[in-house]
Amino acid sequence: MTEQFHIERPTFDPATGIARFSYGLDGLNFTETLGLPAGADATAAQSPAFRKLLDLTAVVLGVSYFKLKAPFEIAAPAIPLTEAERAFAIDVYENGLGEFYARNNLMRFGKLTISAPDDAEATRPAPSLPNRTLLPIGGGKDSLVSVDLLVHAGVEFTPFAVNPKGPILTSVEKIGTKPVYVTRTLDAEMIRLGKEPGYYNGHVPSTAINSMIAALCALLYGYNQIVLSNERSASEGNVTFDGRETNHQYSKSLGFELLIASILSDATGGALKYFSLLRPYSEARIASLFTHETKFDRVFSSCNRNFRLDGNDGPLWCGECPKCHFVFLIFAPFMAKDRLLSIFGKDLLDIEANEGSFRELAGLAGQKPWECVGEILEAAACLYTLTRHADWHETAVVRAVKADLLAQYGEPKLQLAMAECLTDSHDHHIPPALAARVAEYAV
Known part of the structure; x- marks a missing residue:
């Protein structure tokens, strides 16, 4: 069994928009890149808040490489973490990979450790972020209902996606607002090994991954809130495995939303908000709201x-x-x-x-x-x-x-x-003023 999964400190070049994330596992080395749009704020890229978010993004993106062998130890020797960030990292690697463990019959819950320097910095300077909204678009019904609700609430937003294709591109074209797109290039050797004997493969928490990438863009291009489109139904798990509920949609759940929102807020001195606009709704309620608008049908x-x-x-x-x-x-x-x-x-x-x-x-x-x-x-x-x-x-x-x-x-x-x-839940974290405006339309 592999002893450790290594996470190196990532780099970002504002001139090219390229962020690099490197990992080590069982003598193998991997590098993943993100291609961020031109026009990044060079000052923001040098800020302590962005440095922290870049480090945390490296931790979260690492799940794709970690799962090849799924060792018990994770090492990030150059990435300082607070106690809350350590707990967040373990949560991503445990519950975020819950389905992966269940389907590969791997017992990891409560057994993973992460070694990293202590980050004792209690507070971080808050960057000045304009009152703007970044809205991840998945190409499905949910984010398009969020589009409709935000439009009727009078909230301007920018569509966001990682590696957009197919329905994402056609949906954004219909929305008619210039998007922020990021190109994510996984290490080709990781993809190849995932199909080979002796290596594991399986589901990763893509919402957690894309949320961290969105947070980088929020700081670089000036957005003070990331608005997700995760419904209350996403909090229900699939099976019980290794003593806990395992949820295919864990990183869409309310529990994870609260956790990552706290991490992003702490990392940015309270400047960056993160919440799901559809959390009050069931999938059926969202379907009923989708019927109000026909332009996305095709x-x-x-x-x-x-x-x-x-x-x-x-x-x-x-x-x-x-x-x-x-x-x-x-x-x-x-x-x-x-x-x-x-x-x-x-x-x-x-x-x-x-x-x-x-x-x-x-x-x-x-x-x-x-x-x-x-x-x-x-x-x-x-x-x-x-x-x-x-x-x-x-x-x-x-x-x-x-x-x-x-x-x-x-x-x-x-x-x-x-x-x-068809009854809306009050268990959500939408800012009250926005929740009230949305409720007026969502009838």
Whole structure:
């Protein structure tokens, strides 16, 4: 077993916009680069806050290389960390990689250590950041609902993405606002080794990674808040493994949002805010909000087959994966049937072969899929609603699961679950003034 994973101190050249992150593992050396846009504030690049964020970004990006061998020790000899930052790093490498450990049957929870110099600096000077919003765009429905809410709340924003492709590019084009794009180049040898015997591979916390990259851009180009589009459903895990809940969407969860928001605030003397605009909402509620606007119907996609490293740019919706099935399911109660069929190209609820997938989504079989899908009871509630919906009650899947759905949950529980899906939660950290303006529109 490898003894240590080494994280070197990163570098950034404001003249070229290139940030370099180097790592060592089992005699192997890797270098990853970020290509940031031209026009970075050279003064900001020299600030203590940016230096701290760059160091923390190196720690978070390291998960992609660490997982090749998943050793128990992490060493960052040139990166000073506070106690809170050590805890943050361990959280990213434990819970952020929870799915990776579960699917590779690796016991790491509570066993990882990180050695780094102590950073005793309690406070850091706050950079002067203008009151501007950076909005990560994922190409799916969620960030586009955030677009709609911010527009109606009168909040100007800049779209942001790392390695934009496919639905991200077409969505940003429809938004019509100049974006901030970052090019992330993973070490090719890491990608190759991940396919070789003797090395592990698996899911990494991409939201954590992209959030740190967004934080770098916030300081360099002048934004005082990063607004995410993570829903409350993202906090539900998939399985229990090694004594704790494992969540495919951990870095989208409320718990992680609070943790990284605190880290980013401390690193910038309180100058940088980080929160999710959609945290009050279930996936079903977000789907209902999406129906208010039609201009994104032909450009968005939540199907992960559009975002693979191999560059596959297939149809917007494959129609076969759990993500496609879930998104179709939550739209069906709220969107006109002809509109929904025009988006997906076919009725995914009327294909008998899809029954098993919908059963897993609703908790009638197997486990919750390792995908960014909503809560099990939420999916069950949406299916129940369709059993009473004129457009959908005769489809093959709905007819096939109706009896088991009612037997497992009971009609009162499903009715209550649907009502709760459409009731906004107060468990969020949106600034109060913005929350009030958004609530006026989100009815």
